[in-house]
Amino acid sequence: MSFQNIIPINAVAVDAGATNDPVSVKMDASLNEIIIYIKNLGASTNLTVLVESSPDGTIKAPLQTVTLGTTTTTVSIPVSVVPAFLIFTATNGDSSNATTYSVIISKRA
Amino acid sequence: MKLKQPAAPFERLEFHGDSVSLDTEGKVLVLPTGNPHLLPVFNEYTLSRSGEVLEIGTYTLTDAELQYMIKPWIALYDPAKTVLNFFLFTHKPKKLQYVVSDIVSHVNFQTADGEIFTTSDGNDFLVMGLDAYITSLILYPGNGLIYHGQITYNDLTLDSNSDLIPDCINNFSYNFVTHDGNAFTTSDGAYFDFQTLVNGSITTFLQSYGMVI
Numbered sequence: 001m002s003f004q005n006i007i008p009i010n011a012v013a014v015d016a017g018a019t020n021d022p023v024s025v026k027m028d029a030s031l032n033e034i035i036i037y038i039k040n041l042g043a044s045t046n047l048t049v050l051v052e053s054s055p056d057g058t059i060k061a062p063l064q065t066v067t068l069g070t071t072t073t074t075v076s077i078p079v080s081v082v083p084a085f086l087i088f089t090a091t092n093g094d095s096s097n098a099t100t101y102s103v104i105i106s107k108r109a
Numbered sequence: 110m111k112l113k114q115p116a117a118p119f120e121r122l123e124f125h126g127d128s129v130s131l132d133t134e135g136k137v138l139v140l141p142t143g144n145p146h147l148l149p150v151f152n153e154y155t156l157s158r159s160g161e162v163l164e165i166g167t168y169t170l171t172d173a174e175l176q177y178m179i180k181p182w183i184a185l186y187d188p189a190k191t192v193l194n195f196f197l198f199t200h201k202p203k204k205l206q207y208v209v210s211d212i213v214s215h216v217n218f219q220t221a222d223g224e225i226f227t228t229s230d231g232n233d234f235l236v237m238g239l240d241a242y243i244t245s246l247i248l249y250p251g252n253g254l255i256y257h258g259q260i261t262y263n264d265l266t267l268d269s270n271s272d273l274i275p276d277c278i279n280n281f282s283y284n285f286v287t288h289d290g291n292a293f294t295t296s297d298g299a300y301f302d303f304q305t306l307v308n309g310s311i312t313t314f315l316q317s318y319g320m321v322i
Contacts (some may be wrong), residue, residue, distance in 0.1 A: 048309035067309035069263030
């Protein structure tokens with residue numbers, strides 16, 4: 001067995017003061033436990049990413065909310081029961097600095 | 110019980126007996142009351158009490174204080190860090206205790222004019238300091254359950270609307286405003302408010318669980 005990473009969101013831009021459209025990621029049915037890593041790659045001092053779970057990509061329930069900056073740039077979120085879909089919505093609360101962010105899903109394969 | 114990072118969104122605290130004692134390292138305990146005058150030492154207006162110093166001791170809150178909680182959760186965090194722990198109750202707690210004690214930390218030896226002492230070989234000259242923290246939280250669930258969750262928030266002291274409630278536990282609501290700056294109002298003159306989930310606030314995040322918890 002080994003660890004594998006899925007990178008569903010790779011350096012996606014979030015304009016200053018903007019909220020991106022939600023990004024829906026379909027999860028592999030064989031997954032059980034994962035760790036989601038979210039990284040703020042740019043200069044935003046206030047990047048909020050809402051992670052939601054969904055059974056069908058439409059119905060949503062909040063799973064976790066994280067707010068990153070330039071000192072706290074990376075967060076890990078353990079998820080013990082993997083949903084059918086994960087939905088990521090990024091909001092850049094910094095009205096001066098655009099940024100990019102990535103999401104890495106680490107799983108044991 | 111040592112706190113570990115729980116799985117999202119939160120995990121049930123499993124324990125035996127009528128209470129659970131949690132090892133913590135926090136500075137600010139929040140019991141949301143919705144009113145700056147109710148439980149001023151514990152309410153969400155934490156920035157109005159930022160100058161207060163924790164005193165060593167064991168403190169007990171009973172129904173006399175806890176009755177003013179308007180939300181079924183409490184939060185504990187260190188403003189200097191970036192992690193906020195929250196605890197959800199299925200039944201409003203009637204008792205809660207916390208212990209404040211000193212934690213040893215190492216700090217640089219610094220003169221009054223800000224110069225940091227170093228040794229002759231260039232290493233930092235560290236001294237042991239004591240800092241008071243909430244080191245233990247004893248929760249009594251009563252007839253209900255307790256869940257533990259944790260969020261990361263980059264700046265736990267940020268207060269973008271200057272209402273003395275830090276953004277991480279604020280309950281933002283926005284007026285619906287047209288392009289020319291006029292606010293929508295209803296037929297009886299009230300503002301048409303909406304809230305957004307994507308602001309990182311633990312209050313907004315947990316509101317969606319209000320029907321479940």
